[in-house]
Amino acid sequence: MLADLWGAVQSDWEVLALSSAAILLAAIVRGFSGFGLSLLAVTAISLMLPVAQIVPSIFLLEIAASINLIPSIWREIHWRSLRWLMVGYVIGLPIGTYALIHAPEAPTQIVLGLFVIGTSILMLRGFHLERTPGSAASTAAGTASGVLNGAFGIGGPPVVLFYFATPGAAAIGRASIIFFFLFTDLLGVGYFAAQGIVTTQSFVQSLAWLPALLVGVWIGAHGFRRMNQDVFRRWVLVILIALALLGIGKATLTLVSA
Numbered sequence: 001m002l003a004d005l006w007g008a009v010q011s012d013w014e015v016l017a018l019s020s021a022a023i024l025l026a027a028i029v030r031g032f033s034g035f036g037l038s039l040l041a042v043t044a045i046s047l048m049l050p051v052a053q054i055v056p057s058i059f060l061l062e063i064a065a066s067i068n069l070i071p072s073i074w075r076e077i078h079w080r081s082l083r084w085l086m087v088g089y090v091i092g093l094p095i096g097t098y099a100l101i102h103a104p105e106a107p108t109q110i111v112l113g114l115f116v117i118g119t120s121i122l123m124l125r126g127f128h129l130e131r132t133p134g135s136a137a138s139t140a141a142g143t144a145s146g147v148l149n150g151a152f153g154i155g156g157p158p159v160v161l162f163y164f165a166t167p168g169a170a171a172i173g174r175a176s177i178i179f180f181f182l183f184t185d186l187l188g189v190g191y192f193a194a195q196g197i198v199t200t201q202s203f204v205q206s207l208a209w210l211p212a213l214l215v216g217v218w219i220g221a222h223g224f225r226r227m228n229q230d231v232f233r234r235w236v237l238v239i240l241i242a243l244a245l246l247g248i249g250k251a252t253l254t255l256v257s258a
Contacts (some may be wrong), residue, residue, distance in 0.1 A: 019045045020212040027213045030065050031220025033236050034177040035156045037062055039243050059189050061213050066182035075173035082176050085159060086137045086183055088142020096150020106251040113248035116157045120237040125163055132166045164236055170229040195231055215216035
């Protein structure tokens with residue numbers, strides 16, 4: 001009996017160590033680019049724990065990461081575009097939730113990944129918008145984000161591409177993305193809480209991962225401050241391509257194993 005108890009404790013510590021390492025690496029990306037924590041962390045930790053057990057804790061960590069970064073980026077947020085993005089997101093979220101019930105997830109995720117990769121490559125080759133889009137285009141980008149987040153939990157790409165295709169400074173795009181994700185994550189946690197998905201275990205788990213998150217976000221944010229803006233844009237697009245490839249890989253495995 002004691003041997004079984006010790007084995008369970010040892011297993012828990014191994015899972016904690018490995019999952020914390022995944023959170024650390026994902027948090028470095030989050031602190032650097034302003035996005036990427038959820039997809040990287042959930043993909044890695046789902047190899048050890050059920051996804052339903054991971055996602056509420058990751059949402060709580062996303063909120064903690066954004067709050068930690070907000071004081072340093074507050075003055076750089078582009079409020080004019082952000083408010084229309086948030087309006088669009090609220091419009092698109094219920095549409096995406098409806099699509100979740102009816103649309104085949106894996107094929108749609110592959111199409112989305114290919115779109116993100118194609119658009120990112122165009123931007124790496126020099127494509128950009130001549131001016132910041134107006135209210136209609138900003139609302140449309142927010143709606144696309146809401147639809148994708150409601151349907152597949154991956155609402156980031158439209159907003160990231162929106163900001164990094166516009167002529168504004170990289171710091172403004174990064175700051176606006178961070179605040180946008182704080183807004184969407186608060187909505188997500190509110191929804192999860194209403195559904196009874198956020199539990200005591202979710203909070204305990206997020207507290208266990210919090211040190212790795214804070215260290216990773218600090219390292220990533222410190223790296224951003226030292227980097228040239230053009231180089232930063234390229235790195236963001238490379239990260240976006242990597243995340244799209246990751247999503248395509250997951251969707252392909254789902255189709256193959258079906």
